[in-house]
Amino acid sequence: MNANLVKRTLAAVVATGALALGMGAAQAEDVKAGFVYVGPIGDHGWSYRHDIGRQAIEAALGDNATTSYVESVPEGADAERVIRQLAQTGHNLIFTTSFGFMNPTVKVAKQFPNVKFEHATGYKRDANVSTYAARFYEGRYVAGVIAGKMTKSNIVGYVGSFPIPEVVRGINAFMLGAWSVNPDVKVKIVWANTWYDPGKEGDAAKALIDQGADIMVQHTDSPAPLQVAENRGVVGFGQASDMIKFAPKAQLTAIVDHWDEYYVARAKAVMDGTWESIDTWGGIDSGMVDMAPYTNMPDDVKALAEETEAKIASGEIHPFAGPIYDQAGELRIKEGEDATDEMLLGMDWYIKGIDAELPK
């Protein structure tokens, strides 16, 4: 029952109109960027952070850029319609910001060869389709290190959205981080089967805390699990944006999505005519993965977290450094090697030691 409204900044539209009249001979192409969000921008999480990136384009390019967005677009047939509509209404750069928009994006892109598409978290590219994602697992590894130090019950509660590689990789990275400092940590995982339902995410967190978890990790988009942690007197990690306001006593840090620079660079590339199809996967070093301030922890844990973050950025630590075995005991990553990007992107197995069954 979502009303999918295309909202435009009226002033910006007027500005482009004036601009188009005034500079017919100019070389640079004006950017009209369209964004498709899977959730509402008010989710204070995933879609919200993409919208911050959209605003960065407007701030950086001023009158040369207009942007519009469509929020709460379901992953499915509706998505294709929305993307096509954006392409038809003169947008020359379209960001589709959820994994489930992959096939619709590629399909529409074929029909609009002159429009540039940027698809987040997918793996299908084309001459006019780029993909981009962030190595959030690096942040989750840091979170794992903190959790390993902070837990008293040695039980970590993990609220997952869907068992897709992105989330599974996050769980694995988190546990590798936790075990690097505390081999006794156990994880309990609850799949909420939604990216965004504050009530259900909160209930999942309650269930986990009731089962003894004293660290709350989430891979869903609302602040509800962290808020439950705050009310129940345990600690946890924010997701996608800094959620300290919701949990001043509970948030240890948050893994913050930071798309601004990438979005501005891509919009500029369209303007300059230098845009080409690329695959970007940026980590802590690129700035795409940002850690919120480390709070509610002793100084030594904070120092360790900062050190881990720095070492990941410098490449000294790779979260998925071999040897790594899967649950069946099979050697997946050899001693002395790091996981390849291909392996990370398709990760559909838990590492050895995780006592849970991955839903198929």
Place this chain on the structure above:
Amino acid sequence: MDWLIPLILTVITASTPLLLASTGELITEKSGVLNLGVEGMMLVGAISGFAVTASSGSAILGILAAIIAGMLMSLIFAFLTLTLMANQVATGLALTIFGVGFSALVGSGFVGFAIEPLPGLHIPVLTDIPLVGEILFGQDFLVYLSIVMVIAVGFFLSRTRGGLILKAVGDSHHSAHAIGYSVIKIRYMATMFGGAMAGLAGAYLSLSYTPMWAENMTAGRGWIALALVVFATWRPGRLLAGAYMFGLISVLQLHAQSAGVHVPSQFMSMLPYLATVIVLVIISSDRAKIRLNAPACIGQAFRPAQ
């Protein structure tokens, strides 16, 4: 056993918004009005309650604001369908869509605000009784209110003159009109009661359940409340049981998962809806029985005979 108490506590909080909203809708439907705008009214109630609580610091004012906001939403619906005789189904759907957008618009300034959750009751001795103490005497007052309201509605419908009149209006508006009752006025009041309760349910979500504002935070609970009314065949007792059953199913699957019981979580997520469909099939198979209790004039516009 130590898992049981927390489970029950979580079930109570998951069931309360469903119970509040469906109790209101029950009265609305009993008067012969089908208001599909519950989701929208809940959302507007949720943001009104949150905004007023966040600005004033008073949860009581917030709850009152949520009730008034829900009533105003239902008043829009009542005016369109009862006075202007618009189609109730279409208007109700529009009200939901309006509520989703309007609450997001009003709420955009409140994203990221944090407030204190409603305090739970604490009666010395009673609340501290082992096992049952916290369940019976440790909830916030909206939980008790939801139970009181459903009992009051049951009493009102079966034991009072007002309840009889309401049912008469819902079952045969022409007859009720002929013997001198103001059908339109009674329906206005019933619709506004439904709006007030939906607003209250929204306030429960944004002030107690997850004390924050997030767009679309009802996530379909308004629709479940609507299904519940039919599920309960318009009977308050069954409504109470149904609300708690839906709450239990939705919470149980999360507890089962964290306890390591391997059930496909997608299947468990689907269960509340599956249960609704199954019960609908069962009660619909006995036509006479459902007809006895379903308001005969539901969804029909009333035009007084000239």
